[in-house]
Amino acid sequence: MAKTLAQEFTKGLWKEIPPFRLVLGLCPVLGVTTTVENGVGMGLATTFVLVCANLLVSMLRNVIPPKVRIACFIVVIATFVTLVELVMQAYAYPLFLKLGLFIPLIVVNCIVLGRAEAFAYKNGITSSLADGLGIGIGFTMSLAALGAVREVLGTGCFTIPFGAKLTLLTADWYTPFTFMVQAPGAFIGLGLMLCLMNLVPSK
Amino acid sequence: MREMVKMIVVITLLAAFSGGLLAVVRDATAPQIESQKLKFVQGPTIQSIFAEADNLDTVLNDRFKIVDGDTETNFFIGVYDGKPSAVAFEASAVGFGGPLGVMVAVNLDTDEMIGVGVTTSAETPGIGSRAKDEPELAAQFTGLPLLQPFSVSADGGDIDAISGATVTSKAVVAAVTSAGKIYENLKPQILEKVGAFAG
Amino acid sequence: MEHYIVLVISCIFVNNILLAQFLGNCPFLGTSKKIETAVGMAMAVIFVLVMAGGITWLVNTYILIPFKLEYLQTIAFILVIASLVQFVEMFLKKSIPGLYAGLGIFLPLITTNCAVFGVCIINIKEEYSFLEALVSSFSYAAGFGLALILFAGVRERIILARVPKPLQDTSIGLITAGILALAFMGFKGMV
Numbered sequence: 046m047a048k049t050l051a052q053e054f055t056k057g058l059w060k061e062i063p064p065f066r067l068v069l070g071l072c073p074v075l076g077v078t079t080t081v082e083n084g085v086g087m088g089l090a091t092t093f094v095l096v097c098a099n100l101l102v103s104m105l106r107n108v109i110p111p112k113v114r115i116a117c118f119i120v121v122i123a124t125f126v127t128l129v130e131l132v133m134q135a136y137a138y139p140l141f142l143k144l145g146l147f148i149p150l151i152v153v154n155c156i157v158l159g160r161a162e163a164f165a166y167k168n169g170i171t172s173s174l175a176d177g178l179g180i181g182i183g184f185t186m187s188l189a190a191l192g193a194v195r196e197v198l199g200t201g202c203f204t205i206p207f208g209a210k211l212t213l214l215t216a217d218w219y220t221p222f223t224f225m226v227q228a229p230g231a232f233i234g235l236g237l238m239l240c241l242m243n244l245v246p247s248k
Numbered sequence: 249m250r251e252m253v254k255m256i257v258v259i260t261l262l263a264a265f266s267g268g269l270l271a272v273v274r275d276a277t278a279p280q281i282e283s284q285k286l287k288f289v290q291g292p293t294i295q296s297i298f299a300e301a302d303n304l305d306t307v308l309n310d311r312f313k314i315v316d317g318d319t320e321t322n323f324f325i326g327v328y329d330g331k332p333s334a335v336a337f338e339a340s341a342v343g344f345g346g347p348l349g350v351m352v353a354v355n356l357d358t359d360e361m362i363g364v365g366v367t368t369s370a371e372t373p374g375i376g377s378r379a380k381d382e383p384e385l386a387a388q389f390t391g392l393p394l395l396q397p398f399s400v401s402a403d404g405g406d407i408d409a410i411s412g413a414t415v416t417s418k419a420v421v422a423a424v425t426s427a428g429k430i431y432e433n434l435k436p437q438i439l440e441k442v443g444a445f446a447g
Numbered sequence: 448m449e450h451y452i453v454l455v456i457s458c459i460f461v462n463n464i465l466l467a468q469f470l471g472n473c474p475f476l477g478t479s480k481k482i483e484t485a486v487g488m489a490m491a492v493i494f495v496l497v498m499a500g501g502i503t504w505l506v507n508t509y510i511l512i513p514f515k516l517e518y519l520q521t522i523a524f525i526l527v528i529a530s531l532v533q534f535v536e537m538f539l540k541k542s543i544p545g546l547y548a549g550l551g552i553f554l555p556l557i558t559t560n561c562a563v564f565g566v567c568i569i570n571i572k573e574e575y576s577f578l579e580a581l582v583s584s585f586s587y588a589a590g591f592g593l594a595l596i597l598f599a600g601v602r603e604r605i606i607l608a609r610v611p612k613p614l615q616d617t618s619i620g621l622i623t624a625g626i627l628a629l630a631f632m633g634f635k636g637m638v
Contacts, residue, residue: 236621
């Protein structure tokens with residue numbers, strides 16, 4: 046094992062942070078980031094699925110025959126996604142209503158399947174766990190950052206995840222730039238953030 | 249051959265494990281999910297149309313179910329002057345962007361509507377969704393007898409549609425009319441259940 | 448009839464799957480560098496999505512609902528789509544090699560294309576009838592193809608432009624997509 050556990054974890058936070066460095070899983074990134082809270086909720090749900098799926102796949106990696114591995118990954122991932130869906134409906138219903146369609150869509154999020162295929166199927170349990178957690182947290186941070194930019198510019202407010210709603214830019218001098226919370230704002234916001242990331246050298 | 253068997257065994261075991269796990273979780277969360285749905289989907293509408301009821305705080309729990317054929321309807325009891333004299337229930341019709349739900353509260357003694365509110369709406373933001381945000385349309389029903397068909401003024405009826413959102417307005421009217429039919433069919437059972445609640 | 452026309456227009460333009468619903472964005476950026484690949488991908492999606500929309504509707508109505516298994520929807524649908532894609536691939540390879548040569552390499556990508564999975568779920572959520580589900584699947588797929596091909600056309604031109612280094616590739620792609628989405632917003636309120 047060339048990398049240490051800490052390196053497996055931290056690479057997801059900066060060097061391979063999705064969706065900036067790894068351009069995968071764009072749909073939820075664009076779809077749910079109208080507020081910070083939605084972004085964080087979606088990120089945590091994805092992290093949970095990612096960690097559990099990585100863990101199970103790496104535990105079963107010697108049992109799963111290579112020919113049907115994709116089918117097995119999909120079953121594992123879909124199980125955890127349904128689990129998240131049920132639990133979220135039971136304990137965080139308003140968040141479930143906002144994220145709606147994007148919760149079942151975690152199944153087809155290329156990040157999750159990609160990590161199972163490229164990492165967990167080839168590596169041990171602990172490093173798979175570290176990898177899942179790192180990528181998941183990185184993904185949550187990206188979603189939160191894009192959500193923050195769009196929410197602050199688009200509505201002038203900032204919602205602390207699962208907490209109070211603050212008005213940062215008051216209406217007497219700032220006209221909310223509604224464009225940012227609509228569809229085009231998602232694409233352009235992400236495009237510009239990607240540009241900023243490219244300005245910082247990855248080493 | 250050995251490989252084939254292994255493939256089938258692994259997939260079957262995995263599927264069985266996942267099915268079993270999900271069935272257990274679903275059974276454990278089902279009651280909680282139902283109460284969350286009531287609280288966040290129908291709750292706000294019920295509380296606004298029963299704003300003057302004595303049991304405003306507990307109205308979401310003062311409910312009973314009537315099964316009629318395939319459909320199961322939840323009825324919420326409103327207590328006025330210490331007497332359970334009203335029920336609220338949901339009926340739906342097809343609007344512009346999909347099904348549109350309308351919560352109708354009716355006085356059991358006079359069969360007159362106490363209030364009407366739109367619950368779920370997938371209408372176009374800014375146009376059809378005004379049916380939910382602006383109460384003028386729903387307010388027109390208050391005090392009218394429920395047991396009659398309604399129609400919008402363009403069709404010769406006496407409900408004024410929201411201008412620019414005719415399809416949505418018609419859907420609200422159709423939902424209230426179907427609520428009238430549900431009420432007509434189930435009234436004996438409703439009275440029986442409400443009687444049991446009072447006793 | 449009028450109802451179906453409204454449905455078609457709303458699925459292709461107003462609720463465009465890529466630019467208004469944000470589904471299927473990975474292949475949108477991945478396969479849009481050349482018009483040829485974009486056309487191939489668009490055809491493959493139309494082909495699979497109509498079949499997947501029909502089959503998942505049948506599975507939901509005749510298997511999941513009667514046995515009260517709606518909570519297994521996610522698993523059932525993704526397995527149906529994955530195996531459907533496999534079957535289509537094998538069938539095309541054996542029977543219609545010409546079409547396989549054109550669509551073949553795009554088919555495996557479709558399993559994880561959230562547009563396909565998303566539309567199947569939308570069909571159920573909106574409580575469409577079987578015919579409506581087929582029409583909406585086809586129209587959503589056509590909307591996907593339209594946006595993808597338009598976007599590929601724009602991107603072919605961008606290659607010739609001098610884009611500042613940090614903005615190159617995906618970054619400028621996303622900004623272009625944003626401007627295209629802005630154009631599609633003009634369809635809002637049309638129906």
